[in-house]
Amino acid sequence: MQTNTPDLEVANGSNLVAAFHLAQRAPLILRRQGNMIPHTSVNSGKNPEDYGVIEQLLFSCLQSGDDKSALLCTEELAARFGVTDEKVTGLRGLYEEATAENRPTLEKCLQKYDLMLSENPVNLPILKRRVALLRSLSRPADAISSLINLLDAVPTDAEAWCELADLYYSQGMSSQAAFCLEEALLIVPNAWNIHAFLGEILYSNALSSDGEDSFSLLEGSIHRFCRSIELCTDYLRGLYGLILATLLLKKNQHLDKHSEGPSAQTRSPLTSKILDELTIFARERLNEIVKSRTSNHLIWKGNQGELIAAKELLDRLDSSTL
Amino acid sequence: MALQGVEQTILRDPALFYWIVFPITIVMILTGILRHYATVLMNNPPKPASTLAESRERLGLIRGVNLRNNCHAVLSKESFEMRKNYLVSAYQSGAFLKDPANRGQPPANPMTDPAGMEAMMGMMKGNMMMMIPQTLIMSWINAFFSGFVILKLPFPLTIRFKSMLQSGVMTRDLDVRWVSSLSWYFLNLFGLQSVFGFILGSDNAASHMSQQMASMNPAAGINPFQPGQDPDKLYQNEAENLEVMEHFCILDGVEERVLRHYAGRKSY
Numbered sequence: 001m002q003t004n005t006p007d008l009e010v011a012n013g014s015n016l017v018a019a020f021h022l023a024q025r026a027p028l029i030l031r032r033q034g035n036m037i038p039h040t041s042v043n044s045g046k047n048p049e050d051y052g053v054i055e056q057l058l059f060s061c062l063q064s065g066d067d068k069s070a071l072l073c074t075e076e077l078a079a080r081f082g083v084t085d086e087k088v089t090g091l092r093g094l095y096e097e098a099t100a101e102n103r104p105t106l107e108k109c110l111q112k113y114d115l116m117l118s119e120n121p122v123n124l125p126i127l128k129r130r131v132a133l134l135r136s137l138s139r140p141a142d143a144i145s146s147l148i149n150l151l152d153a154v155p156t157d158a159e160a161w162c163e164l165a166d167l168y169y170s171q172g173m174s175s176q177a178a179f180c181l182e183e184a185l186l187i188v189p190n191a192w193n194i195h196a197f198l199g200e201i202l203y204s205n206a207l208s209s210d211g212e213d214s215f216s217l218l219e220g221s222i223h224r225f226c227r228s229i230e231l232c233t234d235y236l237r238g239l240y241g242l243i244l245a246t247l248l249l250k251k252n253q254h255l256d257k258h259s260e261g262p263s264a265q266t267r268s269p270l271t272s273k274i275l276d277e278l279t280i281f282a283r284e285r286l287n288e289i290v291k292s293r294t295s296n297h298l299i300w301k302g303n304q305g306e307l308i309a310a311k312e313l314l315d316r317l318d319s320s321t322l
Numbered sequence: 323m324a325l326q327g328v329e330q331t332i333l334r335d336p337a338l339f340y341w342i343v344f345p346i347t348i349v350m351i352l353t354g355i356l357r358h359y360a361t362v363l364m365n366n367p368p369k370p371a372s373t374l375a376e377s378r379e380r381l382g383l384i385r386g387v388n389l390r391n392n393c394h395a396v397l398s399k400e401s402f403e404m405r406k407n408y409l410v411s412a413y414q415s416g417a418f419l420k421d422p423a424n425r426g427q428p429p430a431n432p433m434t435d436p437a438g439m440e441a442m443m444g445m446m447k448g449n450m451m452m453m454i455p456q457t458l459i460m461s462w463i464n465a466f467f468s469g470f471v472i473l474k475l476p477f478p479l480t481i482r483f484k485s486m487l488q489s490g491v492m493t494r495d496l497d498v499r500w501v502s503s504l505s506w507y508f509l510n511l512f513g514l515q516s517v518f519g520f521i522l523g524s525d526n527a528a529s530h531m532s533q534q535m536a537s538m539n540p541a542a543g544i545n546p547f548q549p550g551q552d553p554d555k556l557y558q559n560e561a562e563n564l565e566v567m568e569h570f571c572i573l574d575g576v577e578e579r580v581l582r583h584y585a586g587r588k589s590y
Contacts (some may be wrong), residue, residue: 019473087372109349121372121373122370122371122372122373122374122376122377135393149374152374152378153374153375153377153378154377154378154381155378155380155381155382155384155385156381156384156385156388162430179401182396182397182401185392185395185396186388186389186392186393186396186397187392188383189392189395189396190395220398222577223398223573223576224573224574226576226577226579226580227572227573227576229584230576230579230580230583230584233584270577271576274577274578274581277581278577278581281580281581281584284449
């Protein structure tokens with residue numbers, strides 16, 4: 001939950017299968033650790049890493065609906081760090097939100113958060129939970145404004161910037177979303193998934209605009225996808241986006257040439273030769289990835305969705321060129 | 323001067339060795355370990371910001387530093403200029419300050435400011451933790467073992483080492499190879515770092531060098547400001563740093579780079 005995790009899950013399908021498998025082991029892990037510690041001593045033979053494991057376990061349990069184990073996890077953490085610890089209260093709130101049956105219960109959670117924040121206005125986990133809760137109550141405007149307040153105070157939180165970008169994007173405000181992602185990238189400059197996500201936003205923005213804007217947006221999008229591939233050579237989303245963006249830019253350049261002459265094309269450093277090469281490169285690469293990942297699909301089980309989408313794109317391209 | 327070529331011999335009771343060298347060494351190691359745990363116990367973590375405005379004041383500076391360090395990898399020319407202008411004007415107008423009204427006034431005296439006082443107390447505690455045991459041990463050695471010559475080094479040394487190895491023994495003619503008890507203490511004091519590193523792990527509090535380094539470089543922590551430091555001055559500095567920056571963008575030409583590096587490995 002803390003800041004500066006470079007592998008932020010931005011709009012990636014979270015890995016449900018893996019989460020489920022982890023959650024199935026929850027009783028085992030909890031029992032093993034429960035035997036070892038009586039609740040008295042602080043230093044009870046537990047490594048600091050064990051608590052990280054318990055936190056992860058809590059998330060997996062909540063995702064797979066094992067609420068009983070999740071409650072055990074929060075109690076375990078509360079026993080070690082105290083009930084008033086910021087992070088523990090945040091996780092506790094997460095648990096309560098996840099198990100809330102109906103809207104009034106969620107509203108009650110919100111009131112509880114407001115109360116906690118009136119005591120300690122910089123309780124970051126609770127501030128973030130509050131934003132998430134507002135979002136799940138489908139009040140995106142409130143969520144955005146309170147997230148902006150949060151970011152005004154804590155401008156170095158990449159996670160929050162990404163969340164704000166996602167919120168803006170869900171409201172159709174692409175340029176604001178792009179700004180937020182750039183801010184997040186300033187904090188974690190080598191996060192290839194954020195680069196690719198920024199590329200996706202620029203691409204969809206380019207789809208809805210026309211003329212000069214569309215050209216520059218597409219160029220920016222290609223830059224971003226390339227950068228994400230440069231940082232992570234096998235990044236499927238980056239390659240997928242690169243194919244789409246290069247094809248679209250090529251098509252637009254083609255149309256542009258027919259209509260007005262070489263206005264945008266001469267200005268652009270991306271000649272159609274480079275675009276072609278990029279498309280071919282990305283296709284080859286994507287092909288390889290799809291092949292290797294389908295063959296040992298046990299490892300890549302969680303990301304089947306992306307893989308299927310990539311396959312479909314390749315099939316579509318093959319049929320269109322034939 | 324000592325006669326050349328003639329080995330100086332001093333008849334020492336071998337018990338001297340066991341009753342002075344070992345006690346001093348063991349006491350030094352034990353105090354080092356004790357100091358480590360005492361520091362760990364008394365160390366209170368830097369206080370997090372208590373209001374949103376305070377948090378903004380602290381992190382606003384880090385934002386500028388981030389922009390300066392990472393803009394080449396991320397931003398295009400226009401978005402860099404936009405952010406630069408925003409941050410520079412915000413820094414210069416003091417928009418990030420906790421209370422803009424106090425701007426330009428001399429910083430509060432750290433002695434009267436409770437937060438500054440606390441930080442100073444922390445530093446003081448650290449220094450005390452070094453000073454008190456050292457004073458005690460040194461007076462202990464002075465009281466019991468002063469003037470003993472306890473070791474003979476197995477190798478010759480030049481005359482310059484005399485002050486280092488024979489403090490507390492005022493004999494001009496003694497060979498440099500003889501080591502006095504007080505000097506043995508000093509050698510232990512400075513030479514046991516690696517032993518502590520071995521016993522306690524590399525980032526232990528017993529090694530005072532790291533402690534001094536830590537107090538000199540607080541930017542690693544959450545609060546970039548030292549007590550008594552004026553945030554406004556740091557902001558002005560940062561604004562200047564940003565203003566003179568020259569921007570380039572590694573996204574320019576990234577396509578060629580990708581093609582050259584990754585596509586080149588395959589033959590089409």
